[in-house]
Amino acid sequence: MKRRQFLQLMAATGLTAHVPLWAHKAHAAAAPDRFLVVVNASGGWDPTSICDPKGLNGLYAEQSTRYDGSTNSVDLDANKTIGDIQWSAIPEFTTDTDVLARIEGQFDNFFNTYGNRLTIINGIDTGTNNHDTGNRVVWSGKEELGYPSLAAYFAAATNPTLPMAFISNGGYDYTDSLVARARASSAGFISQLADPNNYSGDRGFVYRTYDRSSDQYSRVSAAQQARIQRQIQNEGLPMRRQQLSQLFGIRGEDSNLGGLTVALDDLQANVLRDDHWNAGRSNSLKSQAEVVVAAFKSGLAASANLNIGGFDTHGNHDANAYPQLGDLLEGVHFLQAALQYAGIANKTTVVIGSDFGRTPYYNSGNGKDHWPVTSMMVVHPGATGGKVFGRSTDAFMAQTLNRGTGLPDAGGAKLTPAHVNQALRELLAVDQSPLAETYALRVEGFNIFS
């Protein structure tokens, strides 16, 4: 049964209201021509330690005696700039100079390499310091439940029928059933699945000849699809009809897992983890990136969440946060290298963010607690010249901004995750999707990416 016939069947059985959105697409899955990767720094990162540094400003003497009540424990470095971007210097939290040099290298290399394609968004007011709420609002634009994550929304708007349309490795990954959400972490197992019937020389557990002149598995598959159609027509429970239609849709697509295996092997042979800055660093992110890029390359997925933890630095902030931030940047660099090798870097947008920010002063344990102001970083095809949109105050507070320039403006408005998500939808050309009405953000726009 063709998809169109399937939809006719759905209509005939009064089921169209229950069909998942991806099933409405009246053509088979086409290979995606653009991609989105969301990189989540889980736990609430400190923007002042990376892309919105304030230095030794001594503005919080009442709150903290550490570093004279300063936001950071290291001063600004005039050499660490590109375009409008200023990135943080590395404080001397250890006597191990190799460690400090490694982290400084990660920071400097990242911004010098990608600064020209970066847009830094500073001074975002998340309105929360709760992890769950922060995660949800930053990556969906809404505090309330029920809105899909940015990556799920993108996949649903562009390529909802892909078998692994949205790959999630954690973070906020709610889909509202718009697309299939897959966890793809074990490359070896995936290779077994390319052909579920494959056994010993392609003969198959259910017998077939090499030339498939006799192929009993195809008989079984045809019987399965015919049965699902009967089940859909006879089912009396709406929930089950929806599940059946989803199963029918997924089985009707060619999952092309074999293509993923080939792409992954190729990638792993040619983009070596240890050759991309530091051996043995950021392996988790690099591993996630490998599978995601291979899935993009083989036309299986359109978007992905990558996830790296360790940013909830209530104690010993400097010693914990800076190495993690360095590894985050190294992971994103490896992702870019893999995308470049796969030939899709110029079709891929990478958005980096976190639950919220951290206090602009140190607590008695040398840590930093939750703070609602945060930043995001976007690597998008095309030059930006090192752009910064939005400003937090010197005391790292949110302030009203001009909607066009992003500069402080008493007559402007505060920049929120809703604004950023709206701008990202526009940048990714999914703001006009039919989904936009259902998942409307209803905010007056900021001109972040123009």
Next chain:
Amino acid sequence: MKPILSVLTLLGFMLVLTGCEQGYSGNVGGVSAGEDGNLTFLNVEGQRQYDAQCASCHGTDGNGTPNGSSLVACATCTSLSVLADEISRTMPIGNTTACTGSCATDTAEYILYAFNNYALAATATSLDGVTNEDMVVTLRSAALKLAGRLPTDAEIASVENNGETGLSQVLNQLMNEEIFYDNLMEMFNLQLLTDKYLSSNQFEGGINLLDSDDFPNRKWYNDTYAADEESSIRACVRTITNDAVARAPLELVRYAAQTGQPHTLYMNADYMMVNWYSQQVYEAELVDSTATFRKLSEPVCDEDGIQLYYDPTDFKPARVTKDLEYELGGFPHAGVLSSPMFLNRYPTTFTNRNRHRSRIVFDYFLDTDILKIEGERPGDGIGSGTANPTLLDPACYACHQVMDPVASAFQHYTDRGQYVVTGSTSRNSWDSSDIEPAGLGGKTIPLSGTTGYFRNMVQWLGAEIANDPRFVKATMRTLYTGLIGQEPLLSPGDDASEADIAAYNSQRAILNTIGQAMVSDGWNIKTGVKGIVMSPYFRAEAIDAGKVVANEHIGATQFLSPEQMQRKLQATLGFGWDEFRTENNRIMYGGMDSDSITERIMEPSGLTIAIQMRMATEMACRSAALDFTLPVRERRLFPLVAATTTPYNTDGTASAGGEERIRENLVHLHWTLLGERLATDSDEINASYELYDALIQDGQAMLADPDSYDPRPSSWMEWECRARWYRQADGRTDGDLPEAMRIEQDETYAIRAWIGVLTYLMSDYRFVYE
């Protein structure tokens, strides 16, 4: 039922129906009566009361015993009001005040319905506009869900003969089986997530959370097996010990359910659960000092000439009374609340001051989302400049006045869960000037005096929660989510539709009824489980959309998790899929590790479906011939055909007998694997038979002309599909079958046709979902 008894019962029903007809009309009242008195279903609470107070004399089936008369067509069984009045005034004999009021009415309803064929309407088992599935089908689903097995013929007969009463009794039996308790703990772990610390996730993940000064014996196996640097006896003991430590909070759930004690022990048990291995970690004292741990007949660890026989599943209540690093006499236990696993899974920080723990307590155990309390979080992160905003700024205080008393109650537990009583000279300082005093719901914990709770604040908290009606709701939410596969409906907002409000209210009414029955039954968690299984949310088969407009939440069908699928394979085939032993594979199939992946994926992707299809083909291949090696009475899949049964005679003509047996076996397979009760000439059996027939004809044609195919087909089956090996429960091979038992060839192609049919059935929606 014996024939004579059946006749007597039938006669009894006839007498009741003819002699007492007037008694069944009109509004007879009662807690579960409809307006017109048209009562239609079993009263769960009444059944509980009957079992507890009446059955010993009147019999579980109401037919009486030497100590009590039959209640079938009894003299006062004329109407609900008459029977309830009789019970209220006279029963139980010797303690006539024990069952009055609603107890009497509920019990009367149960007696009339269960023993007198009287139609009652209970709110918890039906929903207007929803048709429940056949009770035998419910039995099959429940048996798989609760006990990980298919129902026996006797259990099916019990349900067929006794309807809901029989189903209820079989459910009671299922919930006494060991797998039920494992499933129960799995349900609670979906929320608690303390399985993060199992050895499969982290090396010594649970043990390493314990303070080495408090518990210097925490790695006792390193000393006991000191000569055994890398060997496996230490590894074996280490794994069991760590997992016992990690599982201690969930074992409380099992213990209460298994011993018939109230589930409130989860909150207020003044002990923890240890087995022989973890007792040594804590140097804990058993509550029953005379108790001994059970030994098994086969060794649990058997390496390097050392055998250990102590049963890892034998957990007993124990207390830590030894001196700790900073405290004399151990620490006070308060169910899960004082568990080091819980306290570490939900840690705090110097500045957080246990507020995260408080939020979790409200969410998990009081069914309250703190974050939904009205209030404002300052956009600049600083607030209005008030010196102590959480106490003095009204925008902050609305939430903090609820959250902070519970946070304060945890003050003696450090960020790592170590018990260090706060005080001016303590290393665990606690500034009480800027936070609400410890308490809950407006009550403040009395701290001073001989009856004060200063050192036992969490014990006070556990006792309060156990008595809080919100704990009933929270427990029902946990059970509902575990059994149905989705959370109960959220409270509808102000702009919700009438349909959504009606759906929410219906569900709330049913869950409240079940919850109250559970509480009335001594907080028996099994009553809660049974109530949900008997409810329309578990049993729904069809919906009248005109009556139930908001209906997409109705039904318990869910995409099976890898653990559930493994149990289903074991129940239906006798062994699981070895690929599910690998955690990575389970996660790719939508599973969770309670650590970084804390949510199951309930909607399949192309990847999960590919895994499922692979599982179906591999398992069909491995199970078909193996099943034929068993005696007919032991076969799970093919009890009605031989390995050589085909629809054709040797001369190629049709064999009516062969086809009939194949169809009958297909009926068996559709029931066993898919829970469908079909006739041999139904459309679905016709479709399955057509597939079987096409496959065997195709195969026989190839066998007749082997040289025309590459590879050349023969009677030898694929290596993987041959019956050469026993299988372990997890799917791995378990030694060779004796040669005489092996089935490696398939002369007629019948076995291979069955492999194709099994693949078809095991990739079906009804197998993938349950």
